[in-house]
Amino acid sequence: MRFGVAMLVIYVLSSLLLQSRSTANVTSIPYTSFTQQVDANNVATIHATGGSIDGTLRKPQPVPGGTKGQTYTTFSTFRPIFAQDTVYATMVKNGVQISAKSAITQQSWLQSLLLSLIPIALIAGIWIWISRRGTSMLSGFGNRKSSTPVDVSTIRVTFADVAGIAEVTAELSDVVDFLKHPEKYRRLGATVPRGVLLAGLPGTGKTLLARAVAGEAGVPFFSASASEFIEMIVGVGASRVRKLFDEARKVAPAIIFLDEIDAIGRARGGNALGGNDEREQTLNQILTEMDGFTGREGVIVIAATNRADVLDPALLRPGRFDRVVQVSAPDAVGRAEILRVHTRDVPLANSVDLTEVAKSTPGMTGADLANLANEAALLAAKLGEETVTAADFANALEKIQLGAARSVVMAEDERRRTAFHEAGHALLGMLVPGADPVRKVSIIPRGHALGVTLSTPDGDRYGYDESYLRGRIIGALGGIASEELVFGVTSTGAESDLDQLTHLARSMVGRWGMSPVIGRWSALTEENLVTATYPPAPATLDAVDAEVQRIVGECYEQAQQLLRANRDRLDGLASALLERETLDARDARAAAGFPSDQPPSLVKPAAVRP
Numbered sequence: 001m002r003f004g005v006a007m008l009v010i011y012v013l014s015s016l017l018l019q020s021r022s023t024a025n026v027t028s029i030p031y032t033s034f035t036q037q038v039d040a041n042n043v044a045t046i047h048a049t050g051g052s053i054d055g056t057l058r059k060p061q062p063v064p065g066g067t068k069g070q071t072y073t074t075f076s077t078f079r080p081i082f083a084q085d086t087v088y089a090t091m092v093k094n095g096v097q098i099s100a101k102s103a104i105t106q107q108s109w110l111q112s113l114l115l116s117l118i119p120i121a122l123i124a125g126i127w128i129w130i131s132r133r134g135t136s137m138l139s140g141f142g143n144r145k146s147s148t149p150v151d152v153s154t155i156r157v158t159f160a161d162v163a164g165i166a167e168v169t170a171e172l173s174d175v176v177d178f179l180k181h182p183e184k185y186r187r188l189g190a191t192v193p194r195g196v197l198l199a200g201l202p203g204t205g206k207t208l209l210a211r212a213v214a215g216e217a218g219v220p221f222f223s224a225s226a227s228e229f230i231e232m233i234v235g236v237g238a239s240r241v242r243k244l245f246d247e248a249r250k251v252a253p254a255i256i257f258l259d260e261i262d263a264i265g266r267a268r269g270g271n272a273l274g275g276n277d278e279r280e281q282t283l284n285q286i287l288t289e290m291d292g293f294t295g296r297e298g299v300i301v302i303a304a305t306n307r308a309d310v311l312d313p314a315l316l317r318p319g320r321f322d323r324v325v326q327v328s329a330p331d332a333v334g335r336a337e338i339l340r341v342h343t344r345d346v347p348l349a350n351s352v353d354l355t356e357v358a359k360s361t362p363g364m365t366g367a368d369l370a371n372l373a374n375e376a377a378l379l380a381a382k383l384g385e386e387t388v389t390a391a392d393f394a395n396a397l398e399k400i401q402l403g404a405a406r407s408v409v410m411a412e413d414e415r416r417r418t419a420f421h422e423a424g425h426a427l428l429g430m431l432v433p434g435a436d437p438v439r440k441v442s443i444i445p446r447g448h449a450l451g452v453t454l455s456t457p458d459g460d461r462y463g464y465d466e467s468y469l470r471g472r473i474i475g476a477l478g479g480i481a482s483e484e485l486v487f488g489v490t491s492t493g494a495e496s497d498l499d500q501l502t503h504l505a506r507s508m509v510g511r512w513g514m515s516p517v518i519g520r521w522s523a524l525t526e527e528n529l530v531t532a533t534y535p536p537a538p539a540t541l542d543a544v545d546a547e548v549q550r551i552v553g554e555c556y557e558q559a560q561q562l563l564r565a566n567r568d569r570l571d572g573l574a575s576a577l578l579e580r581e582t583l584d585a586r587d588a589r590a591a592a593g594f595p596s597d598q599p600p601s602l603v604k605p606a607a608v609r610p
């Protein structure tokens with residue numbers, strides 16, 4: 001429809017252009033008037049271009065059909081193709097000055113070329129315009145983001161912006177060196193890396209690293225998210241990939257960054273979401289592009305995933321993403337360095353010790369820490385402070401870990417139930433040997449939760465033994481066990497506790513070989529729980545469920561016993577909560593009748609239990 005309108009406009013415009021040669025003061029006369037003037041020997045000159053004739057008269061004549069007194073001496077007319085007249089002989093006899101030109105060459109070749117190109121150019125332009133608009137309307141797949149290289153001079157990220165993961169930056173500096181000095185490698189016949197896979201949890205800095213590689217090498221950075229490719233209309237994913245690689249090749253050396261590669265790079269056969277055909281076509285296109293590299297293009301593809309385990313092995317074959325670089329969450333030293341990077345432009349009070357803040361944030365990623373530094377600065381600004389203080393950091397951390405407080409008024413019986421629920425979690429956290437210390441207990445509603453108990457390890461933990469995991473389950477059952485003990489009924493408030501502990505128990509049984517009934521093998525894997533690539537036999541699943549029930553049942557038994565035996569501590573903790581709403585580690589221990597020997601410390605993450 002729109003296209004039809006455009007055609008009409010073009011037609012009108014171009015015919016106007018072609019016909020606008022009419023000149024002023026020329027009177028258009030019928031051919032018969034012209035022959036009469038010839039016969040009257042009143043024609044001085046004519047110039048014929050094909051059948052169209054321009055001419056001048058010797059004496060002015062009245063305009064045919066014109067108003068009275070209107071005359072003309074310059075005229076134009078058109079000779080009918082079928083005219084059989086003696087006009088020409090008469091004009092020659094009368095000495096009329098005659099000139100003529102072929103109709104075909106009436107415009108110069110350049111003129112006619114231009115004129116004939118105008119409509120074509122217009123049509124092409126409009127066609128491109130429509131198709132551009134069309135695709136961006138249809139999908140919104142971030143055309144802008146990936147088809148324009150990020151200007152390296154304006155958004156220049158370097159390794160100096162990436163902290164706490166020195167091993168990774170060291171590995172990637174090879175890639176930088178290759179991009180900067182390709183001839184050094186080619187001379188020795190070394191095969192150049194084509195693809196690097198960065199594997200790590202979200203927020204660990206994979207995108208930042210890829211940008212830094214481009215920044216260090218001073219080359220353009222193209223980025224696209226693989227999930228965008230398959231969101232699109234069928235058949236477009238592959239062509240978008242082709243376009244992305246073409247653009248990068250044009251300005252090579254360059255970096256192409258493909259985020260969330262697992263969205264299209266999942267092993268075939270798994271019943272991943274979305275159109276499988278589209279996914280495979282897109283994946284194949286990426287592989288084709290990479291296989292087509294001769295090693296001279298200087299285009300290096302960096303892909304990122306947090307699910308390296310599910311990737312199609314075809315992606316990891318030599319010549320493709322054959323370098324896999326693990327990007328882990330930083331340790332305490334690394335966290336301090338990251339905090340330093342993100343407080344470079346923040347005026348810190350003397351009270352702030354970033355090493356201490358780092359110690360109190362085990363498990364946090366670079367993105368979490370960047371967020372923490374920003375939240376602390378925001379709080380300081382809100383309070384009108386000159387500098388960001390240690391208290392700002394503590395409060396920002398609490399807000400991030402516990403969620404922002406929600407102002408709702410809880411009915412008194414709901415408050416009481418919440419207080420006993422949280423007191424149950426917290427008390428078991430104090431009673432179970434080896435459990436992560438309780439840092440904070442609160443019955444202020446935050447997010448979806450009516451209350452929270454925060455307990456986190458003292459340092460970085462990398463593995464857990466079975467008794468620790470059982471302790472976690474016992475602690476998670478503390479809320480519902482306490483509700484049952486005190487009120488005789490339970491509530492919906494334990495849903496997410498149960499989700500967490502069920503996941504933990506299933507993993508113990510199915511993934512970590514902690515059930516004697518199942519045995520020491522991977523009856524379940526993280527992956528087959530989701531996509532059932534290798535679905536466990538129904539009998540295995542039944543056995544896993546039975547074992548999960550047994551373990552959780554034993555833990556519940558223990559939780560109830562511990563709470564019953566320590567009912568006075570539970571009551572003390574609950575009433576302190578009802579009175580003060582939030583208790584830190586020291587106060588919570590005191591309220592439960594324990595010596596408050598825990599050092600006051602910043603709150604730390606890990607297990608947050610609603």
Ligand code: ADP
Nearest residue numbers: 161162163202203204205206207208366367370
């Ligand atoms: P990913 O791609 O792994 O999900 P990003 O690279 O997008 O993570 O990280 C998000 C933000 O977190 C970065 O822009 C940066 O501000 C911060 N960040 C993450 N890791 C680091 C790090 N190692 N050093 C400094 N900042 C980091």
Ligand code: ZN
Nearest residue numbers: 479497609610
């Ligand atoms: Zn709970």
